Amino acid sequence: MDHFIIHGGRPLHGEIVIGGAKNAGLKLLVAGLLTSERLTLSNVPRIADIATMRTLLEQHGLNVMDLAGDGSVLSVGGDITNTEAPYDIVSKMRASILVLGPLLARCREARVSLPGGCAIGTRPVDLHLKGLETLGAEITLENGYIHARAPHGLKGERIILPFASVGATENLMMAATLAQGRTTIINAAREPEMLDLANCLNAMGAKISGAGGGTIVIDGVEALHGAEHRIMSDRIECGTYACAAAITGGDLRLIDGHIDHLGSVARALEECGVEVTQDGNVMRVRRTGALRGIDIMTEPYPGFPTDMQAQFMALLSVAEGASMITETIFENRFMHVPELNRMGARINVHGSSAIIRGVHGLSGAPVMATDLRASFSLIIAGLAAHGETILSRVYHLDRGYEAVERKLAACGAKIERVRG
Numbered sequence: 001m002d003h004f005i006i007h008g009g010r011p012l013h014g015e016i017v018i019g020g021a022k023n024a025g026l027k028l029l030v031a032g033l034l035t036s037e038r039l040t041l042s043n044v045p046r047i048a049d050i051a052t053m054r055t056l057l058e059q060h061g062l063n064v065m066d067l068a069g070d071g072s073v074l075s076v077g078g079d080i081t082n083t084e085a086p087y088d089i090v091s092k093m094r095a096s097i098l099v100l101g102p103l104l105a106r107c108r109e110a111r112v113s114l115p116g117g118c119a120i121g122t123r124p125v126d127l128h129l130k131g132l133e134t135l136g137a138e139i140t141l142e143n144g145y146i147h148a149r150a151p152h153g154l155k156g157e158r159i160i161l162p163f164a165s166v167g168a169t170e171n172l173m174m175a176a177t178l179a180q181g182r183t184t185i186i187n188a189a190r191e192p193e194m195l196d197l198a199n200c201l202n203a204m205g206a207k208i209s210g211a212g213g214g215t216i217v218i219d220g221v222e223a224l225h226g227a228e229h230r231i232m233s234d235r236i237e238c239g240t241y242a243c244a245a246a247i248t249g250g251d252l253r254l255i256d257g258h259i260d261h262l263g264s265v266a267r268a269l270e271e272c273g274v275e276v277t278q279d280g281n282v283m284r285v286r287r288t289g290a291l292r293g294i295d296i297m298t299e300p301y302p303g304f305p306t307d308m309q310a311q312f313m314a315l316l317s318v319a320e321g322a323s324m325i326t327e328t329i330f331e332n333r334f335m336h337v338p339e340l341n342r343m344g345a346r347i348n349v350h351g352s353s354a355i356i357r358g359v360h361g362l363s364g365a366p367v368m369a370t371d372l373r374a375s376f377s378l379i380i381a382g383l384a385a386h387g388e389t390i391l392s393r394v395y396h397l398d399r400g401y402e403a404v405e406r407k408l409a410a411c412g413a414k415i416e417r418v419r420g
């Protein structure tokens, strides 16, 4: 298992190119199941989750071509020969559940392993299943698998989501593109990735309006066709490097970083005393003064994203005064707290809130990654800490961040990946 060795205390200066969004790219690849023609995606991030999604689609029978030879442009096409998503892939990557709606809509049948819980929470898929039932699917659970059938096809309906679930909105939006009649999703997730997916589906011939807002209307069509689409840039990767710049008192130009997608994250950085500006497609982040503590609550978009919570906690651990972070999306997303405390942070968890008392400095230590964003929070802490930090279980990080050590080292960080 690879690990990172980080020697902290160096401000980051320079440029980092933000890659394509993991949380958009995964669903955009799945959209390839909705047509027999080719869907070509550019700006594909070279991360482990994309490789896993590629394996999943290939075992459904799709052919995935690497057009640029470096994984950045993928073309998906061909016939679906297998409608089963097996446990060994779904249990590795929860986004696999997104194949359920498209397989059902196109093949009228699908068998997808139940994903089960993960390190950050139980993460049930009841809203996906109820929504598909509303569209006419018959769903049974047997032997750990979801078996969904719609022998006469799906039928458009009005679906009210009790919670604005990202995955349920995407699954239902994709399924509804091939349903008969109109589907209206009320209380839909409003994350920018919804709009990216809808734009791609519309380019494939779907009729979707309202994506990015709370009500999405989908008029079903007979068939979708091929298209080309550029995946939006990753707002979470952008926010993560912004925190790294801020904690080290650095100055970073984030190419293809966008304040408007970051929204509440950019505002939180400013409240902490960090300067954030936009010039064309470059977002600049720098800090010259002291960091100030603030209170944060994670919420669905446009609120503060849970996927930035761990990285902000690392930042706030060295801010002046006390901060409070309340996590409302996942019930177990504070696994980084004991690891940050091992580096000298003073953080106490009370239920869904963490109180962070700012300290003057952190000290390097051996720490362990527990999930994707927690891993990067420990890198952020390590970049600011005195001495050596050794981060193990880097495979969590590789799920969603491309070339971390290269991007950080190019800006002055002393970070090395040790293989094995």
Ligand SMILES: CC(=O)N[C@H]1[C@@H](OP(=O)(O)OP(=O)(O)OC[C@H]2O[C@@H](n3ccc(=O)[nH]c3=O)[C@H](O)[C@@H]2O)O[C@H](CO)[C@@H](O)[C@@H]1O
Pocket (backbone or CB within 6 Å): 022, 023, 024, 026, 094, 095, 121, 122, 123, 124, 125, 126, 127, 128, 129, 163, 164, 165, 166, 167, 168, 305, 306, 307, 329, 330, 331
């Ligand atoms: C691949 C991807 O895009 N992952 C993102 C997606 O995950 P994901 O799509 O899984 O997130 P959801 O918005 O669906 O989940 C949010 C909350 O709703 C609950 N829930 C969800 C569905 C359901 O049927 N029943 C239910 O109770 C979940 O357990 C969780 O507590 O959005 C999350 C919230 O912004 C992000 O943290 C993830 O990075």
Ligand SMILES: C=C(OP(=O)(O)O)C(=O)O
Pocket (backbone or CB within 6 Å): 023, 094, 095, 307, 372, 373, 400
């Ligand atoms: C929680 C995340 O991803 P996933 O939903 O794929 O687990 C994340 O990107 O932080």
